[in-house]
Amino acid sequence: MSFPAVLRSEWTKIRTVASTGWTLGTALAVTVAMGAALCAAVNATFEDMPAAQQAAFDSTQMSFAGMMLGQLAVLVFGAMVVGSEYGSGMIRTSLAAVPRRGSLLLGKVVVATALALAVGLATAFLSFFTGQALLGDHGIGLGEENVLRAVVGAGLYMALLALFSIGVSMMLRNSAASICILIAFVLIVPIVLGVIDATRKIAYYLPSQSGSAIMQTMSDGDAPYGPWGGFGIMVLWALAAVLGGYLVLKRRDA
Numbered sequence: 001m002s003f004p005a006v007l008r009s010e011w012t013k014i015r016t017v018a019s020t021g022w023t024l025g026t027a028l029a030v031t032v033a034m035g036a037a038l039c040a041a042v043n044a045t046f047e048d049m050p051a052a053q054q055a056a057f058d059s060t061q062m063s064f065a066g067m068m069l070g071q072l073a074v075l076v077f078g079a080m081v082v083g084s085e086y087g088s089g090m091i092r093t094s095l096a097a098v099p100r101r102g103s104l105l106l107g108k109v110v111v112a113t114a115l116a117l118a119v120g121l122a123t124a125f126l127s128f129f130t131g132q133a134l135l136g137d138h139g140i141g142l143g144e145e146n147v148l149r150a151v152v153g154a155g156l157y158m159a160l161l162a163l164f165s166i167g168v169s170m171m172l173r174n175s176a177a178s179i180c181i182l183i184a185f186v187l188i189v190p191i192v193l194g195v196i197d198a199t200r201k202i203a204y205y206l207p208s209q210s211g212s213a214i215m216q217t218m219s220d221g222d223a224p225y226g227p228w229g230g231f232g233i234m235v236l237w238a239l240a241a242v243l244g245g246y247l248v249l250k251r252r253d254a
Helices: 003-016 018-048 051-055 059-063 067-088 090-097 101-138 147-172 175-194 207-215 227-251
Strands: none
Touching: 003 018, 003 090, 003 101, 018 059, 018 067, 018 101, 059 101, 059 147, 067 090, 067 101, 067 147, 067 175, 067 207, 090 101, 101 147, 101 227, 147 175, 147 207, 147 227, 175 207, 207 227
16 A cells, blocks of 8 residues: 555544544643633733732743643544554554555554644644733733744644654553553653652653743743753654554564
């Protein structure tokens, strides 16, 4: 099967499985809705905030306050792209149609990551414009310093999360196990490590902490890297996961 045919096949799989579509739709909806709600609440209580907190207020970051739940949905999406095939046994049919396992994995990665990027960018821009409108006089424009990079970066971050999730799911070959491990590693472990002084520096190098740095318009003085440095670390995590998935796919039977 030619690679364009592989891409068409993977696109058909993704759009015909209801769970994958719902997870991306949920990522968009909950991220925008939660960000909008918190922006509206902040606007109503801004004058009651301490002066130091007002001075350090990052209106762009506030627009992405719903990203925690959005991340969860994207992780589930990436896990389901691979796990649904293993769960149903369709992976055997896929491998029979595409014996070159690298081509099969690359097709999944290209289609799923492109879809996650499109939804991620839509989510980021909708969250930003909705949030800034609700912040009123405390909002900021897209043309302000670092803002466009942060908004586009939010979309890129969601795409990399999906890519990382696909790689992990390919290694584990089980949706439920992949989702549990991804949630723990991406969302819970960084929080636990971050509250302990001895392990806080480790948390900076985990996927969520490093990747989300690109969404910040104000520098984090404690972070050992800038926005693009953190993004580069996230890229390495995603590539390592996909490489691991490829090695498992190549060496193990379906």
